[in-house]
Each structure stands twice: as structure tokens, then as C-alpha cells.
Amino acid sequence: MRKLTITVVMAIGGIIFLLPFFWMISASFKPEEDVLAFPIQWIPETWNAIDNYSQVWFGEGTFLLYYWNSFKVTMFTTLTSVTVSSLAAYAFAKVNFKGRDLLFIIVLATYMIPPQSLLVTQFLLFKWFGLIDTHLGLVLLNSFSVFGTFMLRQFFLGVSNEIIESAKIDGAGHFRTFFHIGLPLVRPAIATYAILRFIWTWNDYQYPFIFLRSENLYTLQLGIYQFADAHGSIYSLMMAASVSAIIPLLIIFVIGQKQVIDGIQLGGVKG
């Protein structure tokens, strides 16, 4: 009985916690004049959802293009980041080579550095390489994750040495052992990291904000900011744009909920 009461109280707390989201969704369905009406109409009295969303998606803005850009950058980043991190993680966990522990500490130490303090010199570097205002630049910026390497290493450490050894005795080199034995065994961890990297890259604002110039290259996060700025007083459209930006994340989170939570708990850190 006590447990039931607490559950009910917590549920009410949860609803209050999520009120900003409910407000956002509800406002995106309303005609503009009802958005700020008081008391708040949580369920719209007049519906204007189709109009709002079609204006956001197919109106004069280039929302579809922003979506496509985000999708492209996020997919490529996730792919390279998973590859780079899993290779390094395997070596740090399962290959005995000189200087391994020292190199691992160096990589891990870079995690303590706030990425914002690197922006200026990264910008200069990318200017020399001609990577400013390119999607390739964005992909590179998010591809070398200490978090991913650390998390996947934890999983590779759990793979028994006997399996690796026996593959070696059978004459397999490290690359074959990695591809045919290591990777399949840590597949759930790879999925977990891929989902997290997808969410973080999709949400990234800072790198596109500083490294992109051309509007036709903008990712969704820059796009909605741009959109909100241009429609600064049309709140229903701003909310429809915000909901649109969050929906892919919710879908991925609902599908991979367990993976996301396990991954966060295992890595214990974000980045």
C-alpha cells in the first residue's frame, strides 16, 4: 500500500518534470493565438497541427535539407567513431605491446580537457586543412572518442584470453581475431556505443555552429536555431520545429533504451 502511494506521488512528480515537453507538444498543435492563452489549454481547443507542421517541413525553410545533413553527418560520424574506438579498445585490452599502458593513460587524460578550450586552435588547424565549412570536418571532430574507447575496452577486457589465445594458435593474426572473434562477442556493446554516439552527434550544436558557414550545409540543430530566430514571434512554428528535432531521438531512445542506460552506467561518463 505504501509502495502504491509512493508510486502515485512519483508519477505526479514525473508529469511535472516533463511539463516543458507537454507544453512544447501541445503548443505545436495550436493556432498561434492560442499558444500563450491563459489558463493553458493542454489539449488544444482548436487544432492547427497539420498546418504548423507542413509549414515547418515544406514551407520556405529548408528543414528537409537540414534533416538530411544531420542524418548524413551523424551516420558517418557514428560509423567512423565506432571503428576507430573499437580498434583502439581491442588493442588496449587484448594486445600486449610496448608502451600500451602509458599510451592509454595519455588518451584517458585528454578526457579531462574541456573541448571548448580547444576550439580556437582546432579552428586554425581546420582552416589550414581546408576543412572549415565541410561535413567531413564535422565528422572528424566527433570521431575520436575517449569515452567510446574506454567503454568498449571494458567489454573487450571481459572477453576471455583463452579464446584470443586459441585463435592465435590456430594461426589467426590480430586483425582476423579482432574481426571474427572480438567484434562478434562485443556486439551489444558496439550497439550501445553506436546509439549513444548517434544521439550526441545529432544533438551537437557547438561544432556546426563554429565550423559551418554555408546555410545549405547546416545541420538540424543550427537549422532550428535559424528557424526560431526567423520566426522569433511565431511560437507555434518554433515549437513544431523543436518537436521535429527531438522525435528521431525519442524513436532511437525507445528502441535502444536498455542499451543507452547500460552504456551510460558502464562508461560512467559522457562525451
Place this chain on the structure above:
Amino acid sequence: MNNLKSKKKAHAKRIRKKRSSFNGWKDTVAGYLFIAPMFIGTSILVIFPIIASFFLSFTDWNFVTGINGFNFIGLANFKELFNDANFLKSLTNNIILLLAIPIGLFISLILAVVINKHVYFKDFFKVIYFMPFISSVVAIAIVFQVLFHPTLGPINQLLMSLGVENPPGWIADVDFALPSVMLILIWTNIGFQLIIYLAGLQNIPKELYEAAEMDGATAWYQFREITVPLVSPTTFLLLVTGLISSFKVFDLIIVLTNGGPAYSTSIPVVYLYEQAFVELRTGYASTIALVVLAVVLLITWLQIVVQKKWVNY
């Protein structure tokens, strides 16, 4: 029989040893190849930029003039920085902002304890509190811009209908802008901290609570004397990572307030952005980057020193 087995084992061990020393150089080559992409990427994008910032911080260079206009000006940037009222304001703001972390941790721990033991549908609650953490920062900032609107926003309309004569102007008000940012920050981080705490709570032996209960200890006493000390390693982890992630507020602040009004929500990384990409002072911005880095390392080091006094391993 036993003897034979151990002999066989020793033999196998010897072979393995031989093989592995034969494979030593192969292992080393493979190891370097495997970590090469990660290590080269990190060197180019992290280690090199730090070294370069170090040099740039002693110059008055700006990247628009190109290689020429390079002037070595010694410590002038550092002197200017520590007399720069806007920078000092930003630094103070960041330190105040850090208070959001322990406050958030306290709320998260209590929620974690309740969700862990006292509710049905545990997974459902995890998902609810996790939502803000995975949502787009830009979308969240846009929503709060409207919610916090001084005259039209739902929050102030509610306050006024409740009889509050002069509700605060939230993000438009110099005194309330930073607390508003902190509020949003706590809200978005609860999910993350809660999940980590839930993992930490799993490691506390149940017998401790059972024993305490038999001794008639109250729930509050159990929380204070068992839960809090035993999750202290988790708390420590969250404090250290929370410090680093507090710089991630950059996104939120840029969209929400752009550091204003009157620098009341500016933090060093926002000021760094402004100096580097708006004022185009590359040298000065590099100095800010170095100072930020030094402050982070200092606070992390302090935390590691102080943790011995309160973290139980």
C-alpha cells in the same frame, strides 16, 4: 596422475611463453596499428591544439591577418585577462554554476533511492527522468525561452494569477538569468546522475539495511549513515565528470541568452567564443583557453586530494 597434469601444464606454459616472445614484435606492430587512428586523431585534435594555444597565448595574433602580424607580447594577455571585468564576471558565474552540480546530485540521489526500492514500474520512471538528458539542447533552450518570457510566458502568467505582483524576469533579468540557467541545467542532468546512482545503489549489500532495520533505524538515518557514505565513490565520479560537463552548458547559454543580459550568464567558454570568433582576437582567446584548462585541472586535482576525506572505497 596429478604430477603428469602439472607437467603437461608447465610444458604448455613454456610453449606459450616461447610463442609470445616470438610474437612480441608482431604484437607491438599490431598494437600500434590498432591504436593508430585513435592516437593520431587525438594528437592532432587535442594534444597539438593545447601546445599551439600555449604559444599563441603570448602573441597578439589574429587569424584574419594571416601568418604576418605575429607579435610576441609576453605576458600582456594574461595581465589584461586578470583585469578584464567581463572575464572575471564569467569566471565567477562558472563557479556559481558549479553549485548546480551538488544540488542536482542531492535530488538525483533521493530520486534514485525512491525509484530503486519504493515504486512499481522502475524502468518507466528511469525513462521519464532520462528524457531531458537525451533531448536536443537547442530545442530545450527554445522552449524555455518561451516558458520564461517575462510578460507572456506561462510561468509568469501562472505566478501573476497566483497573486505574485512582480514576478522575476527570468532569463531577461540580470539577477535571475544565472539561476534560470542553473535550473535548466539541473533538470537536464538529473536523468544521467540518477542512472549512475541506480547502478551505485546495486552495490550496497542488502544486509546492512536489514541489520539497521532490526536495530530500529529510521529511513532517514539509514539514508544518512548507510546510503550516502556507501555511494560516495559514485558521488565523487559524478562531481568530477559534472565539472567537465558544466562547460557543455556552452550550447545552452549561446542559444538561451548568448551570455547576456550584461554578461550575467557568460561563462569563460562563452567569453572565449566571443573573443575568438566575434572580436577575432586569437591570441587573447588562446589565453582564455589556457586559463580555463588550468582552472579545470586545478579543481580536479583539489577534488582528488579532498576525496580521501569523504569517499569510502
